[in-house]
Each structure stands twice: as C-alpha cells, then as structure tokens.
Amino acid sequence: MKLNAIFVALCIFNFLNLKSQVGIGTTTPDPSSLLEITSSNKGMLTPRMSTIQRNAINSPAEGLLVYDTDLDAFYFYDTTNMSWIQLGSTTKRDNYVLVKSESDFPAPVAGVITLDTNVLYEINGLITLSSSIDLNGAYLIGLDSNEDVLLSIGGTIFTGSAGGSIRNVTLTAPGGVVFNLNNISGSENLVMQSTIIANSGNIGTIQGYNLVFMNIIQFSGNTTGITYSNVNDLLLNNLGWFGNNGGVYETFIGAFSLIEKVSGFSKVIGAAAAMDVTGITSISEDAVLESVVFSGGGNYINGNSPYIGYNFTNDWTVNCPGIPEETDKVATGYIYFNSENNITTNITTDNVPVKMEGITTAGEFFRMDDDGGTNNRIKYVGDKPRAFTVTCSATVERSSNGSRNVYSLIIFKNGNLIPSIISEQTFENGVSKGNFNLLGALTLASNDYIEVYVSTDNKNIDPTVKRFNLVIN
Incomplete structure (x- = not known):
C-alpha cells in the first residue's frame, strides 16, 4: 500500500510537470492562467487564523495571503517593509450624492434644504433652487464652475449658521441674496474655492464664523457686495472684482482676530468703493492687505486712518498697487x-x-x-x-x-x-x-x-x- 501511494503521488507530480496549466472545475483553463478555479456554487478558502497566529508565521514569503479572523480582513505580507498589510477596506463610501436637480437634495423643511453633515454633494449642471440651502457641515462641489450652477431667482441661496465647503460652482441670485449666514457660536468654518459669484442682487453677509477662507473667487455683475462681520480669522486669497459690480465690494464690520487679503484685483468704476473698513471695532492680531491691484479710477477705500492721505489704522500692513503703502517700515x-x-x-x-x-x-x-x-x-x-x-x-x-x-x-x-x-x-x-x-x-x-x-x-x-x-x- 505504501508503494502504491508513492506511485500515485509520482504520477500526479509528473502529470503536473507535463501540464503547463491546471484547471479545477474546468478542463479548459484560460490560456493566460497557470491555475483557474471555476465554480458556480463554491468559493475558495485561504488559510484562516487569528492575529497572533498570523504574526507567528515564520519567515512569511512575499505576497503570502491569509484571512485574519480577529480583524475580519485579508492580509498579505510585504517583505520590503517586513510587515502585514490589509488588503482593501472593510467599509464602503456612502457619503456621496450626485445632484442633477433640486429634488436630489434632502427634502426642504420650512423653505430650507438642510444638507447631511460630511456628505459630498456634486452639482451636475444647472440647479434651479426654490428653497435655501443650509450647508450643515457638508461638501458642495462642481466639476466645472462655468457649467455647474446654483440659481435662485429672488431668493437666498445659503442660509443658516453652520459651516461647510463650496468648490467649483457658480452662484447666482438675480434679485436675491447669495449668503445669509450667521454663526452665533463662533465655532464653525466656511471654506470656498474656485467659485464664481455673478449677477446677484446682493452677495450678502457672512457673520460670526471662526474661520472664513475664500480662495480664487470671481465676482461679476453683482448689484451689492459682501459684508464680513465679527469673523475670527478671515482669509481672502485671489479674489477678483470686475468693474461691473456695484455698491461697496467688501465691507468689514465688528471685531476680528486676523484679516488677510492677498493677491487678486478690484477694478472700481461706478461702484461706491472697493473696501469699507470704517466699521471695524478691533483687530486683536494682524490685518494684511498685500499685492491686491486696485484700478479703475473710482473710490478704492473707505477708511478711518488718523493720518492724512492714508486709509487704514495702525493694525494694518498694506502694500498694494493703486493705494498708498501703509506699513510699519514706512513710519x-x-x-x-x-x-x-x-x-x-x-x-x-x-x-x-x-x-x-x-x-x-x-x-x-x-x-x-x-x-x-x-x-x-x-x-x-x-x-x-x-x-x-x-x-x-x-x-x-x-x-x-x-x-x-x-x-x-x-x-x-x-x-x-x-x-x-x-x-x-x-x-x-x-x-x-x-x-x-x-x-x-x-x-x-x-x-x-x-x-x-x-x-x-x-x-x-x-x-x-x-x-x-x-x-x-
């Protein structure tokens, strides 16, 4: 019997050596595979073991695959890093919504659409709004700001007190308001990037936030500008104000910890002013206005400097083409x-x-x-x-x-x-x-x-x- 077993094993070994491919459950393995396993009602089991047993494997080979029963995950061994690496993820992303119409948002309550916190809403095309949006800590993005548009005719686009993120969209509210945001707690953050705000009646007010960060924003054809009020850290980077805007482009009111407005331009033609800083009551840290180009010949700054010919208080560092330099270095x-x-x-x-x-x-x-x-x-x-x-x-x-x-x-x-x-x-x-x-x-x-x-x-x-x-x- 022992000789017969040895004989059978040798036959199998020789058979496998003669065969270039092996099929299990199939007699015609794919030409590109060394081994093909086919079944419609059974799976393939890799070795299953605890984390302790997996870590106890002596000199595991590169790519060695096991299933960890403690962590419910597949692990393979990487000899370069001499460590076990989890294969794939045990969770699936479920915080994404493609928005092709207002109905893809959560149902409005009392005229307000409250987005789900931490969910990413991708705007696809023109979305006409009949209700306002409460960001509620969500991410609202488009792929192309020229094509992905939020439109509110005569209404308000964003309302409420929560923060969130807005990117790559156009916001337009003809005869209406873009922002009516008031964070009473002072703990929320609002981030906006690569966005166009155009042809709106009033850009509106952003008030009370811990952080407001606006980067690469284009303003065009708006009747009235934006007011920042009592924001802790206000960061404005590469904001472009075209000469077809009206009113005061940017009004600053109340107490701030930090104001930083860097790069970009303000072309003032028929508007009241590019900036109004007369309503600022305090700046506890710094205010910086750097490399913003002022042009157009209109009134650039409504200021309250104690010095003749200047606009800003001693809290500011100002160095921009078109207006006087106001820095400590020229005191x-x-x-x-x-x-x-x-x-x-x-x-x-x-x-x-x-x-x-x-x-x-x-x-x-x-x-x-x-x-x-x-x-x-x-x-x-x-x-x-x-x-x-x-x-x-x-x-x-x-x-x-x-x-x-x-x-x-x-x-x-x-x-x-x-x-x-x-x-x-x-x-x-x-x-x-x-x-x-x-x-x-x-x-x-x-x-x-x-x-x-x-x-x-x-x-x-x-x-x-x-x-x-x-x-x-």
Missing part, C-alpha cells in the same frame, strides 16, 4: 522749532543732560505722534518693532561768549541716553553760536519715544536753541 515724522523762537534750556548741573525746552511743531506723522501734544517728543505707535534712522539739526547760542565751554546734543529713548547719537561742540572765547548735527540708528517698539537733551560743562551758561529739526524714518 515717519518730524518736529521742529519755529526759527523766530529763542528757547533757552535751564542747566542746573554741569555735564548732566536736560531735556531741550521749547514748543515744537509736528509734521508728516505716519504711525508716529507727539504723545498727546508733549513738546520735543516723537512716539512710535506702529505695531511691530523696527529700526529707525534719526536725524537732528540745531542752531545753538550761548548766553555769554566770554569763556570756553562745551555743549552736547543727545538723543534719549524713553528717558534713557542713547550714547551712539550725540553731537558735541566746543565754544571758544568770542564764539556765541554753533551748528549741531546728529545722525544715528535705533530700534523702537510700539509706544517707545525719543527726545533731544542738551548738556554743558558750565551750568552758568545756558544754551539757547534758535533752530531745531528732528526727523525719524
């Missing part, structure tokens, strides 16, 4: 004495500097002030520390010309001497007047201030300043 100002004034500073101690007396006139302040009208003082009120160049010139007379003595003009910062910015003159016998020039650099943080002090080695001969000019930039 400047000067003070001077009228040449007709003769101001004598009373020196009480030899070689101890005393602040120069006199009523100064301020001019050309930008992100500078005179600290509430304090004479002989320039205070920096920009937001970020920066290095400044200080230039000072003065004509000084002494009350007596009968002896030799030395005068010094010195820049003080916050009441402390700056040893690098000092000018000294020696008055010889018979000399009564001297010209002083100071030039130096120093760094100022917000609310730091500088003043000019004077000293002499003879307290009995007080200096009189006839002309004085201090410039910082």
Whole structure:
C-alpha cells in the first residue's frame, strides 16, 4: 500500500510537470492562467487564523495571503517593509450624492434644504433652487464652475449658521441674496474655492464664523457686495472684482482676530468703493492687505486712518498697487522749532543732560505722534518693532561768549541716553553760536519715544536753541 501511494503521488507530480496549466472545475483553463478555479456554487478558502497566529508565521514569503479572523480582513505580507498589510477596506463610501436637480437634495423643511453633515454633494449642471440651502457641515462641489450652477431667482441661496465647503460652482441670485449666514457660536468654518459669484442682487453677509477662507473667487455683475462681520480669522486669497459690480465690494464690520487679503484685483468704476473698513471695532492680531491691484479710477477705500492721505489704522500692513503703502517700515515724522523762537534750556548741573525746552511743531506723522501734544517728543505707535534712522539739526547760542565751554546734543529713548547719537561742540572765547548735527540708528517698539537733551560743562551758561529739526524714518 505504501508503494502504491508513492506511485500515485509520482504520477500526479509528473502529470503536473507535463501540464503547463491546471484547471479545477474546468478542463479548459484560460490560456493566460497557470491555475483557474471555476465554480458556480463554491468559493475558495485561504488559510484562516487569528492575529497572533498570523504574526507567528515564520519567515512569511512575499505576497503570502491569509484571512485574519480577529480583524475580519485579508492580509498579505510585504517583505520590503517586513510587515502585514490589509488588503482593501472593510467599509464602503456612502457619503456621496450626485445632484442633477433640486429634488436630489434632502427634502426642504420650512423653505430650507438642510444638507447631511460630511456628505459630498456634486452639482451636475444647472440647479434651479426654490428653497435655501443650509450647508450643515457638508461638501458642495462642481466639476466645472462655468457649467455647474446654483440659481435662485429672488431668493437666498445659503442660509443658516453652520459651516461647510463650496468648490467649483457658480452662484447666482438675480434679485436675491447669495449668503445669509450667521454663526452665533463662533465655532464653525466656511471654506470656498474656485467659485464664481455673478449677477446677484446682493452677495450678502457672512457673520460670526471662526474661520472664513475664500480662495480664487470671481465676482461679476453683482448689484451689492459682501459684508464680513465679527469673523475670527478671515482669509481672502485671489479674489477678483470686475468693474461691473456695484455698491461697496467688501465691507468689514465688528471685531476680528486676523484679516488677510492677498493677491487678486478690484477694478472700481461706478461702484461706491472697493473696501469699507470704517466699521471695524478691533483687530486683536494682524490685518494684511498685500499685492491686491486696485484700478479703475473710482473710490478704492473707505477708511478711518488718523493720518492724512492714508486709509487704514495702525493694525494694518498694506502694500498694494493703486493705494498708498501703509506699513510699519514706512513710519515717519518730524518736529521742529519755529526759527523766530529763542528757547533757552535751564542747566542746573554741569555735564548732566536736560531735556531741550521749547514748543515744537509736528509734521508728516505716519504711525508716529507727539504723545498727546508733549513738546520735543516723537512716539512710535506702529505695531511691530523696527529700526529707525534719526536725524537732528540745531542752531545753538550761548548766553555769554566770554569763556570756553562745551555743549552736547543727545538723543534719549524713553528717558534713557542713547550714547551712539550725540553731537558735541566746543565754544571758544568770542564764539556765541554753533551748528549741531546728529545722525544715528535705533530700534523702537510700539509706544517707545525719543527726545533731544542738551548738556554743558558750565551750568552758568545756558544754551539757547534758535533752530531745531528732528526727523525719524
């Protein structure tokens, strides 16, 4: 019997070696297969084992396949990474809806379509809306913004208080409103990208959100612009406003943590303004307006800057073609004495500097002030520390010309001497007047201030300043 078994095994082995293909359940395996198994009522079972047993396999071969009964999944072995890798996924995606008409959305309740949270709605073609949409944390996308359109005639497209995502669509509400969004909790995020907003009566209001991020948005033919109100972080990137829009393109109202408007353009022709920032009550971090091109000759900014010829408060960093640069790096100002004034500073101690007396006139302040009208003082009120160049010139007379003595003009910062910015003159016998020039650099943080002090080695001969000019930039 043992010899017979060996003989049978050898026969099978030789048969398999002679055959280039093997078929189980078929006598005609596919020419491209080495092994074909055919059945209409049975499957193929791979080895089944627990996770512990699978991990205990000694030196598994590349591509070794088993079924893990603990994890209910197939695993194959990858010798490159020396690890078991799950084959496929045990779950199927079920959060996708193709929208070809309004009826593909969830049924409206009281005129509002509330989308299902985390579901992706793909807009396919023109969707005419009779109800408003509550995003409710959903993803609303199109494939081509020129073809995939949400249209609401005389109504509102988006309403409610939730966040979500909008991409690659056109939004149009002739005679109506695009956005009526108010997130009372301040915790929701709204993201919009590659979208066209066109031919609407009113773009509307986005209020109270934690984050609003708009990227590559085109505005065309809208009667009234958009209002951002009390948004924590407002990020506006590559927004294009064509000259056929009306009203104020973008109005900012209330408290913001961060405003960043970068790139894009605003062409203003018949509109009221491109931006209105007069309603901003506070910006707790930063506001940046960078590389946005303003053109068209209309009114670009409705602003509330304290400086003549500028539009924005000190919270802003502004550097855009078409409007003045407003950054801390261009902060400047000067003070001077009228040449007709003769101001004598009373020196009480030899070689101890005393602040120069006199009523100064301020001019050309930008992100500078005179600290509430304090004479002989320039205070920096920009937001970020920066290095400044200080230039000072003065004509000084002494009350007596009968002896030799030395005068010094010195820049003080916050009441402390700056040893690098000092000018000294020696008055010889018979000399009564001297010209002083100071030039130096120093760094100022917000609310730091500088003043000019004077000293002499003879307290009995007080200096009189006839002309004085201090410039910082």
